[in-house]
Amino acid sequence: MALDLLGERQRTHYCGELRESHQGQTVFLAGWVARRRDLGSLVFLDLRDHTGVTQIVCNLEISPEAHEKAEQVRPEYVVGVEGEVVLRDPATVNPQIPTGKVEVQARKLLLLNESRTPPFPIEDEGRMAEETRLRYRYLDLRRSRMQQNIRLRHRASLTVREVLSRHRFVEIETPFLTRSTPEGARDYLVPSRVHHGHFYALPQSPQLFKQILMIGGFDRYFQIVRCFRDEDLRADRQPEFTQIDIEMAFPQRSVLFAIIEELMASLFALVDVQVSRPFPILSYDEAMERYGSDKPHTEFGLEWKRVNLPEGAQEKVRVSCPLKALRVPGWASTNRSQIDKLQETAQAAGADWFSAIKMSGAEPQSSLVKALGEDAVRQLASAAGAQPGDLVILLGLKPGQSAQGPQHRLDEASSEVRLELARKLDLLKSGGWHFLWVVDFPMFDYDDKENRFVAMHHPFTSPREEDLGMLETDPGGVKARAYDLVLNGSEIGGGSIRIHRPDIQRRVFSALGMTPEKARERFGFFLDALEYGTPPHGGIALGFDRIVGLMAGESNIREVIAFPKTASAVDVMCDAPSTVEPEQLEELGLEIKESPVEG
């Protein structure tokens, strides 16, 4: 097929722009053919770009050349059209598209490029196998959903730069080829050609660099930066993802929170969401107690309370006190199978003991009545705040399970039960935007497998000043000056006030079971830097993909990433990862260990 050259022609309008006011103008449009409707000596083309669609008429009587070419055109061919904007006959107006009152009468049709038949329709927004979409991502990107999402992402990054620059933050790039830090996530490694046996690591986050920038006198830093973690994927996790990384010197938590809240308000204004400020602040302990989660969805009530079995009842029921109790308003009429499902959920998530009380009518209904008597059960229910017509759910642990681990299991179960109830009661759809700060995280988590404390956030997080004395005596009780930002039950950011004093940094390393030698080996450069006048500093990292995903109403961050990877970390479009030439391995001093052949 003979193709035409674009030559000197320039697009005068986008395909979604023409209106009645353009009547009579000669225009030049360019784009992709979305559809062709061939009526013989009259051919209609729907010409598409990211702004919309304009109908092109190719009439044999008006331009035989244009009509001839229109006959050859197929979907996704790239064409340019020169012609006149004409009003459509009122009977043929298409009210479904913004350009529906006009059409372009083609004088010249330029065939700029052909296209193979696409494997899936571009116009149809129907569901499509993920793998097919990713394999032909260039076609998927043409679809309006991806056009909107990726362009929203662009506007979001502009907003980030605008808001933070206004607050005198400076965008500074940090290295991608850096040093492996064994704590935390698995690193992606890059072998060095110059130094055989040595590896760079791609950063899990620019944590140490941004702290060093504080030491270096850039008192307010930010970066929209790619981070890499070689861990298993999820709907909200990609092996490479983007953070809005922020750090400031001489920080007051309240100042940082206000800036981040302003940033969030500006971002969500892009999708016409008004964010109410300031965001509520909840301590970690309270979040776990009331919601069983450190990232609670606070849109709906359903809060847990601690209740104790009445005196004398403890011997009759094999459960440790206090219990966790949840009042479900007006749900006394629910059926057995619903309660059984909740019990299943609770026990799968780690609760040892489950019971329910129906407050229907005068007498409470519960399997506990037999063991405890009506009065005791009524007492329990009223401790949980139950009113007539309510259901009360009780969760507990086996007797003697008061340690941190089992309590954590109980919290986990209470969170799962709560979320399942919210789904059953259809409480998740109100469309609200509930931001929340969760603060005062524990400094350390006990790792049962490694038999030592590990940093809950990271080892550069400052303990609360009032807890410093407990670093050596009761590490489990030390709270960190760390905070997470939560939106509708999903964690969209986290940060902390950092340690700026070398003596405290040494004590934290030691609490983590790291010898001074080991600390020096891993973080020597950073410990050195800390010795040279480090200002108090702190910051936060926000999950940019997650935020844009929420703004776009997407439940999977792949929908806001142009070229994402599958759940097994494969790029199916370019087929990465791949094997490499033996010469490349040779140059790097690497040898591949063959995987053992299965007998």
Added chain:
RNA sequence: GGGGACGUAGUUCAGCUGGUUAGAACGCAUGCCUGUCACGCAUGAGGUCGCGGGUUCGAGCCCCGUCGUCCCCGCCA
């Protein structure tokens, strides 16, 4: 590493209790058509039922294994 769902035409999917030649819609090709806009009409092409093995007279369907995709747990300082 573990659990669940899925894998049939280019795409989305149907395919009963294992039984003749595996179907539909959309898309695609060819022809006709001057007011269509999900154009219409006519004709036609298009299948390694993911892959390998097994059971059976006979497997898209049953069994075992394997690969891939999605979701979840573990993991993600």
